[in-house]
Amino acid sequence: MYINGAWEPAESGATFAVTNPATGEKLADVPDGGRAETVRAIDAAHAAFRGWAGLTAYQRSEFLYRAWTLMLERKEHLAQTMTREQGKPIRAARNEVQYGADFLLWYAEEAKRVYGETIPAPRGDQRFIVLRQPVGVVGAVTPWNYPVSMLTRKIAPALAAGCTIVLKPAEATPMCAIEMFKVLHDAGIPKGVVNLVTANDPAPIGEEFLSNRKIRKLTFTGSTEVGKMFARGAADQMKRVSLELGGHAPFLVFDDADPVHAAKGAAMVKMLNTGQACISPNRMFVQRSVVEPFLDELVSRVTRMRAGNGMEDGVAVGPLVDDGAIEKVDRQVKDAVAKGAKLLCGGHRLMDNGLDRGTFYAPTVLADVRPDMLIYREETFGPVAPVIAFDKEEEALEMANDTHYGLASYVYTQNLARGMRIFEGLDFGIVGINDINPTAAAAPFGGSKQSGLGREGGHEGIGEYLETKLGGFSV
Structure with a gap:
């Protein structure tokens, strides 16, 4: 000391x-x-x-x-x-x-x-x-x-x-x-x-x-x-x-955005620090017409991320902090699947290639997530990306704000007017508009x-x- x-x-x-x-x-x-x-x-x-x-x-x-x-x-x-x-x-x-x-x-x-x-x-x-x-x-x-x-x-x-x-x-x-x-x-x-x-x-x-x-x-x-x-x-x-x-950050993707570009950003920020970040996106709301290409790219990128010891070359996903974190993440995933969510990849603890000595969970993507699932309400703090389809802008904004948390949020759109509306309408202290890293020493960081x-x-x-x-x- x-x-x-x-x-x-x-x-x-x-x-x-x-x-x-x-x-x-x-x-x-x-x-x-x-x-x-x-x-x-x-x-x-x-x-x-x-x-x-x-x-x-x-x-x-x-x-x-x-x-x-x-x-x-x-x-x-x-x-x-x-x-x-x-x-x-x-x-x-x-x-x-x-x-x-x-x-x-x-x-x-x-x-x-x-x-x-x-x-x-x-x-x-x-x-x-x-x-x-x-x-x-x-x-x-x-x-x-x-x-x-x-x-x-x-x-x-x-x-x-x-x-x-x-x-x-x-x-x-x-x-x-x-x-x-x-x-x-x-x-x-x-x-x-x-x-x-x-x-x-x-x-x-x-x-x-x-x-x-x-x-x-x-x-x-x-x-x-x-x-x-x-x-x-x-x-x-x-x-x-x-x-x-x-935090319980929403990640909104509208149909005027490039879904492949949005999925790239979503994969990067979701798996940042193995999802163990207060600004990590916890709920991904994607307009229905672009859900399929978004999911295809998200799964493709997530499944190519190698988990392992961070000192090794090529490792993109590290361990969770302890066994309790593994149990929390796995409980949320199992609850979602039991209630009808589709498990597109991951969904289990990693035990092969020496990973059993650490606390690793496979990068996971869930589709068809609903409000009655634990992962929709609880902060995950792990490498799980839950995706929810929406139809109208007003619906997306209402779902995004439907949480007791208000730290970070993300929006992908090429419509300037829509971007301003969502920026003003989101009840969060930080909003990244086509930006997955809206932080810097010179910028105020905090939530509502x-x-x-x-x-x-x-x-x-x-x-x-x-x-x-x-x-x-x-x-």
Whole structure:
């Protein structure tokens, strides 16, 4: 763990094992921290806050620039650590490291753009000045599916704003977090500004984040269920919260789009990170007249995707995170087939060619999916593409919005007017129009409804770590 600028074990000496989900191989033993370590990390962050917040924006920016430079120098090492620990193909891991570095660069620049303002006063002897100042100590919890970029997406804006931070990474991917904190340490960030507590049981750390009055802001990426728990707990002390939660993304294909081109995009984004992404399309609504060519191309592309160890050449699909994920995906597929869906490919755990040592599920396509099926309602987080035919635009929009989630969505159409109507009509925080990657460090990322609160990335991202202060001067 990394507390107050030093690396240390758990006070108890306890550790927990980290394994490779592709092979079952044990990779390392990591300190198993708890509440005591979390309290010390919070105290360190609290003690460092005034000094860090008191630096100029240019000084904080320089630290982030150094971290960005070091991260890119260590890109291959970070990517290989990620592939071994999380399982995604090495090419995808390299892309994630680059994406993660982008947040350090963006907020190194954005730190210098935290502007105040003056407001005309109603009295001649009065002046109003507005400052934006850092919230304070931040408690952060990050997920296993993007174990590098989700760290920088939180750490970079927090530090740029002048906040200090205590971070708890996912128990499945602590090695990626450790390597990233080595980058921050080597960048010279002052002791106490960034702190890392690793643990196999997240509950004591989350409880301390909620109860400790020195934590003024919580940022969490993960399940909607846990996010709601954080929101409820934060209310007791009115802590600021940013929550990036589950998704149930619709993927709409209209008859004026090229169905083959749309299917290519659908296959790529659906199987990204083996479907283990909150922006992964979970329901594919295709206009009836183009369903057949769409399905033909989708099945063709999905069946050619090779599953395996992400360190091997040609692997496009990695393992699921654990056996529980396999069981959830398989339960949804079996439920759909039992209720009349057509299984066009996949639909089973992969056990051949050594894949039995890992947690692999065959890339799967289902047709004739209906609203009474589990997969229509539940987030899958796996490599399954359910396809639903529709007839009219209004019907597609209604079905797409028929969910408690509201994170990402996708639309394929060549009709500009239709694209604008659907963009405005979809009740989702992110809409990709003929675009399967509508994300960047410079763009706001977040959802509506039960997909979360707040935004990460863009100039909105730093605003989540700032308070607005009004000064009224009598002159």
